[in-house]
Amino acid sequence: xxxxxxxxxxxxxxxxxxxxxxxxxxxxxxxxxxxxxxxxxxxxxxxxxxxxxxxxxxxxxxxxxxxxxxxxxxxxxxxxxxxxxxxxxxxxxxxxxxxxxxxxxxxxxxxxxxxxxxxxxxxxxxxxxxxxxxxxxxxxxxxxxxxxxxxxxxxxxxxxxxxxxxxxxxxxxxxxxxxxxxxxxxxxxxxxxxxxxxxxxxxxxxxxxxxxxxxxxxxxxxxxxxxxxxxxxxxxxxxxxxxxxxxxxxxxxxxxxxxxxxxxxxxxxxxxxxxxxxxxxxxxxxxxxxxxxxxxxxxxxxxxxxxxxxxxxxxxxxxxxxxxxxxxxxxxxxxxxx
Numbered sequence: 001x002x003x004x005x006x007x008x009x010x011x012x013x014x015x016x017x018x019x020x021x022x023x024x025x026x027x028x029x030x031x032x033x034x035x036x037x038x039x040x041x042x043x044x045x046x047x048x049x050x051x052x053x054x055x056x057x058x059x060x061x062x063x064x065x066x067x068x069x070x071x072x073x074x075x076x077x078x079x080x081x082x083x084x085x086x087x088x089x090x091x092x093x094x095x096x097x098x099x100x101x102x103x104x105x106x107x108x109x110x111x112x113x114x115x116x117x118x119x120x121x122x123x124x125x126x127x128x129x130x131x132x133x134x135x136x137x138x139x140x141x142x143x144x145x146x147x148x149x150x151x152x153x154x155x156x157x158x159x160x161x162x163x164x165x166x167x168x169x170x171x172x173x174x175x176x177x178x179x180x181x182x183x184x185x186x187x188x189x190x191x192x193x194x195x196x197x198x199x200x201x202x203x204x205x206x207x208x209x210x211x212x213x214x215x216x217x218x219x220x221x222x223x224x225x226x227x228x229x230x231x232x233x234x235x236x237x238x239x240x241x242x243x244x245x246x247x248x249x250x251x252x253x254x255x256x257x258x259x260x261x262x263x264x265x266x267x268x269x270x271x272x273x274x275x276x277x278x279x280x281x282x283x284x285x286x287x288x289x290x291x292x293x294x295x296x297x298x299x300x301x302x303x304x305x306x307x308x309x310x311x312x313x314x315x316x317x318x319x320x321x322x323x324x325x326x327x328x329x330x331x332x333x334x335x336x337x338x
Contacts, residue, residue, distance in 0.1 A: 080287035086309050089289045090296065092280065095135060095308035096128030098154065100285075100315045107188055109154070113161045114216065125161040128310060129169070132162070132279075135307045140166075141277035142249050145178075145304075147259040147268045149295040153283035154312035156184045159258035166254055167220035174211065174252035175222040178271055179260040180232040183225030189214075196226030200244055201235040207247050221252065232260075236270040245274045262295035272304035280309040287311075 080086060086094040099120050101109045112119050117126070133140045146159040156179075163175040177185035178197060186193045199205045200223075207223070214220040229235050248255045257275060259268040272278045278299055282292055292309075299306055 080282050080289060080292060080311070081284050082314075083311060085289075086282065086311055090280075090282075090292055090309060092296070092306055093135075093308040094311060095131040095279070096124060096158075096310040097314055098124045098128070098158070098310060098312040100313045107157075109157050110160050110188060113164060125158075126165055128158075129162055129165045131308070136277070140254060141275075141305075141307070142253065143245055143255040143257065143275040143277070145257045145259050145268065145272050145275045145278045146281060147272075147278065147295070148261045148281040148283070149287070149291040150263060151182075151261045153261070153281050153287065154310075155261070155281040156188070156258050158279075158281050158310055158312065159256050160185075160188060163220055163222075163256050164217055166256075167214070167217040171219055171254055172252045173220050174248050174255045175220065176248065176255065176257045177223065177225040178236070178257050178267070180225045180229055180235070181260055181265075181267070183228075185222060185258065186224050189222070193227070194224055196224030197244075198226035198229045198232075198235060200226075201238060201240050202229065203240065207244055208251070211251065223248075233266045233270070236267050241270065242274045262298060269298055269302050269304070272299050273302040276305065277307045278304045279307060282309050282311050284311050284314045 080089060083094045083097055086092065098109075101112055101121055103109075109121055113122050113125055116122060129140075132144075135141070144162075146155050146162070148155040156177075159175060163173045166173045175185070176197060177183050180198050183193065183196075195205055195210050197210070200207050200210060210223050210226070211221050212223070214222060235241075245255065245257075255275075257271055259271050262268050280292065280296065296306060
């Protein structure tokens with residue numbers, strides 16, 4: 001009897017305990033503030049990386065890097081290779097663009113100028129002479145000093161070509177070789193070095209006694225550099241130079257002075273102070289802004305009148321592609337026609 005009562009009580013206790021646990025669990029669940037808002041779904045495509053976004057960012061970064069590179073290259077590029085470089089980096093007008101003739105031998109370019117006026121280099125120098133005519137309000141200067149920042153840039157060829165073209169236009173031209181350190185005019189004329197400028201400046205002779213007539217151009221005469229003096233800078237710095245230039249202007253309509261390169265010499269500065277205009281020759285294959293700017297600065301110290309620059313030995317292949325319109329046929333329009 002007692003055993004049966006105990007089992008009945010245990011069954012009732014288990015039922016009550018189970019019910020108690022159920023009620024406790026239900027009460028705890030109703031007090032929780034977490035609920036399911038939306039059922040998670042598997043995405044159809046990745047959210048990162050974004051291909052269009054990455055392409056746009058890469059494009060912008062590439063363009064910015066390229067622009068910075070071009071700016072720095074242009075800023076630090078010291079070479080003078082194109083007409084825009086002459087005006088942009090040197091700040092002087094470009095009066096002539098002389099193409100490269102394919103040979104750096106002395107006299108090669110001048111031989112072409114003398115023999116065929118239809119060649120591109122001949123046309124280039126004719127264009128230079130035309131620009132010189134309009135470089136000043138009074139027409140072509142009566143006395144022009146032609147120089148360069150360093151040697152072998154084509155200044156002597158340019159001086160001779162200008163003299164030849166002016167003589168062919170009917171002008172009376174006097175060409176003076178003022179480079180007494182390394183004279184070239186006697187080699188160009190294929191004659192022996194005779195009395196010349198150094199003798200006149202030394203007071204050993206008169207200018208009229210050393211003036212020679214060119215055998216090919218009727219209106220062209222010239223003065224050789226003469227024997228090499230021990231101190232060329234002292235001769236050019238003497239008071240006789242100004243008197244010589246004035247006397248030369250009385251003998252010809254245009255006096256062209258082939259000066260030494262600027263380098264570290266005072267020769268050209270002394271000459272530039274006594275002529276009406278100075279023309280700077282720049283070799284496109286070796287010209288550098290620093291050297292040319294230094295030469296221009298030294299000329300400005302003597303109040304020289306710099307009318308412009310000539311870019312010689314121009315090769316469009318060596319210049320930037322944006323200068324391709326200055327091609328090899330730039331001065332040869334109409335040559336193929338009969």
